[in-house]
Amino acid sequence: MSSTFGSVLRLTIFGQSHAPAVGMVLDGFPAGFAPDFDELNAFLSRRAPGQSPYATARVEADEPEFLSGFSGGRTCGAPIAAILRNTDVRGKDYVNLEDVPRPSHADWTAYAKYGESADRSGGGHFSGRLTAPLCIAGGLCLQWLSAQGVRIGAHIQRVGAVCDASFDPTDPTFPAIAPLTVLDGAAGAKMAAEIEKAKADGDSVGGSIECAVTGLPAGLGEPMFDGMENRLAQILFGIPAVKGVEFGSGFACANLRGSEHNDAFYYDENGAVRTHTNHAGGVLGGITTGMPLVFRVAIKPTPSIAKEQESIRFSGGSAALTVQGRHDPCIVPRAVPCVEAAAAVAVLDALLEGKKWS
């Protein structure tokens, strides 16, 4: 389905970095909801460039224009469409890239797929800019979910060698939003230094993000290919730079015994089924357990670096490339709201599909 995600709630994303606009269509969103647009814009600003010393200098208003889906400030059941104009386009930064694909960017694969017709300017359809419409959709979903008692929050788990504390998977506490959203402020300061160092070296650095969803009922998700893990992974790998997705214990489960890994059931004081631990990450058989849904994503280092790199020319021969332009030395901080947004879209879709017949 390429640029469309979802079953009952369907998100379609369009746009290129240097096209007139990027945008999204969100179909199936419940009618009668009045979003707080200031809150939405605040959410979008967490992803927007130019918000922190660690982000690209590209400045855009990034206030979405809503084209449809509302009547009198409330969602009306019709598809919600919104666009963001690409106002600060500096195509000339990319002129020298037309013939030389940037290592670890999609320049080459776009060329392999679409040939000469591919729009490689600024990464085209593969640009991180496409996460802006994802955040519009996700921001709306987050607000709707929040009104139902479902909260989604993420934090930077790691930048380079520096690790943040981890969520308590049985009862996560969501951190304050900040340029670097972390649980442990000291770790955040070290991460900032790590990013500064990479920047000073004309280099970039990777990281990872941990995300939790609380307030979900047990019994959500469909078995086999449409469980919560399948849905979340499918949308999360739509965020550029994501190289891995793991739930609960994730890859660490490889070195655990069943007796360590199994989450023992008990009834809490309200008679709700809970588990003492949450290695499952809130999902068994693809279906929510009622415990917090916890997952992590790996984010690769920004491929655009100032250091000289080896590449080729499409026209033939090799080339030495130094990427000009505005690029984040670490994309992880801006990816935090993108992960929350992606999770919100997938969770709301599952919630709407999982409605009980009564």
Next chain:
Amino acid sequence: MSSTFGSVLRLTIFGQSHAPAVGMVLDGFPAGFAPDFDELNAFLSRRAPGQSPYATARVEADEPEFLSGFSGGRTCGAPIAAILRNTDVRGKDYVNLEDVPRPSHADWTAYAKYGESADRSGGGHFSGRLTAPLCIAGGLCLQWLSAQGVRIGAHIQRVGAVCDASFDPTDPTFPAIAPLTVLDGAAGAKMAAEIEKAKADGDSVGGSIECAVTGLPAGLGEPMFDGMENRLAQILFGIPAVKGVEFGSGFACANLRGSEHNDAFYYDENGAVRTHTNHAGGVLGGITTGMPLVFRVAIKPTPSIAKEQESIRFSGGSAALTVQGRHDPCIVPRAVPCVEAAAAVAVLDALLEGKKWS
């Protein structure tokens, strides 16, 4: 889409552990292909129980009966349907589980979703038995792909604390198939010991699997939500016990600089675009680079263990549970062909969708 996966090639899986049968429908498979059924059965036997000292003692012929999709031994374009009868059903092993959900199994989530009507016998629709029809579909796809020069192979990367060698991501060598399919025989011996130890303790142990796909053209996959990573992750999380999926450098990318992580392009002697390294795992922007596609999946320890565990009764109160019956102390060896099968289905779907108009 729950039990159906795919876009142009669509796989539907059905069955429960103790229902009359499990099976699959594979729609969109190319017409005119004559599978080698002996080779298919050999492939299925790699997943089948009772094949190694580390697997459950449940013995089933597991030779699929094909109900449709063939004419004169060749695929005819109609959907391929195949079933496996559940002949060795020992429901009584599960009687004491009706009221007591097994920790880290889907017993509880099936109950939360479907209520009293859920079939919890032997894990019902969530049983590992459902990977048998996945392997039928995948086995057919593997043969078709192989005839086109596309090879898919996996090995056990880790069991408990024991790690195998890793694929050379720029030029993987596929290991010999054995009870424990590994690159480094010495590591395999240690893994076997690790599994024996867990078994002797009435416990189980987790692991991970690495898989590579070679021979793919560059330019395969659709951007955004339907890239190779999205598709592979969606189907791989359909294999019970998978807790994480990562491509190329995966979570290790968090601690890398862009200058280390970027894969420099060059032309090989035949004029093909290649990269010196392959941290990308063969995918950029969701689209194949032409380098080997490399990914890893985390497999949790089998939740069914002989040790006593704490659980609840659906009828109320707590329960001490000791799981009887036949269970693998380590599911990783049998998951290797499942990972190959899942990859084959996703790759063939992408190949068929990505056909060029000419």
Next chain:
Amino acid sequence: MSSTFGSVLRLTIFGQSHAPAVGMVLDGFPAGFAPDFDELNAFLSRRAPGQSPYATARVEADEPEFLSGFSGGRTCGAPIAAILRNTDVRGKDYVNLEDVPRPSHADWTAYAKYGESADRSGGGHFSGRLTAPLCIAGGLCLQWLSAQGVRIGAHIQRVGAVCDASFDPTDPTFPAIAPLTVLDGAAGAKMAAEIEKAKADGDSVGGSIECAVTGLPAGLGEPMFDGMENRLAQILFGIPAVKGVEFGSGFACANLRGSEHNDAFYYDENGAVRTHTNHAGGVLGGITTGMPLVFRVAIKPTPSIAKEQESIRFSGGSAALTVQGRHDPCIVPRAVPCVEAAAAVAVLDALLEGKKWS
């Protein structure tokens, strides 16, 4: 999606006329439902061959074997799979057809699509036999809907020049089930004569079917491409021999003025919104009005006739063809339950998707 239909409820059909079996997988059916299997078999027998003097002499038990989806006689949430063995296969009737496509059958198009590999025996995947699994799925849906007060019934509207009475579109009365299910018994007798005459001539005759759905709430269906008309048409054209689908006034609306065609609203004694007439056929903007849903389908004359016809040989040159074997002189009577079944699947899918969040 080819052989899979539906959004939240998904029906997959497989099989060929002379393969070991035909069957279906129905995924997303509500858990906890205990079908009346005798009632289901009675429903299937309405479609089965050999039930009336107007039907083919091919006799099959046509009692489905259920392979999965049940636990203790109730649906358990897992996909329901059922098969019908093809026991009375007389492939030799079709031997002379291997090289000569039957006019107005899919023999030629199957060859054009799949080449030599196509299974043309008995129509292969295009055989009317494939409506048997459709009726299994539809029969289950009909029972579930009936328990919710939704009734679906069809009658033969026309055979050749003979027309039955029409449903009162504001309050249809469902006819008794009989070999020829009609509203007007006298018309039924004339239809029987029409069919006998065609048979005596070694010929066949077409007809049409009218179907009504009562008890649906207003507000069902999704706008644009997923309205009730879109969904019903998509599945109804999956029944072989259907050449047209119309709702409410249908093609007769061409010769009506707006002032004649518009359905005036009023409140009934219970405060429910109703219309005095129902030219809309119970659907406006793709969404149910709360009035009965009424539609008609055109059924072409059975293409297999005993008269000599002109055709070609795939191997080259022309051929004179006389179709041997068992064929209905009029398929319309057996298509009545197929139309009901198709409608039931589409309606239940829309109902499940349209569940209200509360």
Next chain:
Amino acid sequence: MSSTFGSVLRLTIFGQSHAPAVGMVLDGFPAGFAPDFDELNAFLSRRAPGQSPYATARVEADEPEFLSGFSGGRTCGAPIAAILRNTDVRGKDYVNLEDVPRPSHADWTAYAKYGESADRSGGGHFSGRLTAPLCIAGGLCLQWLSAQGVRIGAHIQRVGAVCDASFDPTDPTFPAIAPLTVLDGAAGAKMAAEIEKAKADGDSVGGSIECAVTGLPAGLGEPMFDGMENRLAQILFGIPAVKGVEFGSGFACANLRGSEHNDAFYYDENGAVRTHTNHAGGVLGGITTGMPLVFRVAIKPTPSIAKEQESIRFSGGSAALTVQGRHDPCIVPRAVPCVEAAAAVAVLDALLEGKKWS
């Protein structure tokens, strides 16, 4: 899928009559195509209001703004997004409709589905205005198809009691485009009079449209639920006012014998398989025969009429309604390009999915 149609080519439509814009996203369109935008605008003007004396007086530029999908004037493989601003919105015409649903409009069903939140102004998401983005998408597809030798053309088959000539289904001749696109100019003049008469009466009149597709290869379409008839019907019923869809002989087949209806095969001088007649409408078993694809759609009379009608008030009680504002006395002429556009989207999707592996 509601507002999204298609398999490999996916069209998403959004907007409301009085929202800021209507628009569409077309994903999966082949890369490297340079549309003729003047030709596209000429095509759109055939649907646009104010183009003929028989159309509403609402005047809009209706030149789409393309937001993405192009690079250097050529499609680049990324989703094509285009919008049309709603500049001539006269919401006040609709003020008196807020409480009174117009008979045979979707005002009531939108209310039944979405409640008070529904946007009923100008028909909201159910407005005929939504066919404008359909025509943008269809116009692009028509040009691409035309470059491949596939032509799609429609004509008014009927208005009220006046019938045009019919296509020769074995070799249709496409008529000249005119306010009333007809095969027989004399019939066109009578249709114009019929429309004038309805207008003078403060009334409206229905009609039907016949469409043909030539140049298609045999073997296109998927069996069962995704054949050419299923796909075309699904998208055609997305055009407001369509009440019926029939292929080839359509409902007239009810009164034909098999010996009359069957299309005899022969080889033409080039060795291509053809049929002497084309009652099949170019489709057998859902798959193209290689003969022209021919179908008809029924268009109901415009429900907005100046005559007083009976309705209800949502707030309670009955109401006498006279619809003000700009409305076509006959929508059929403007629906002709919409039918062509819908057909083009469905045909191109099938063509792209049906590409042969080689």
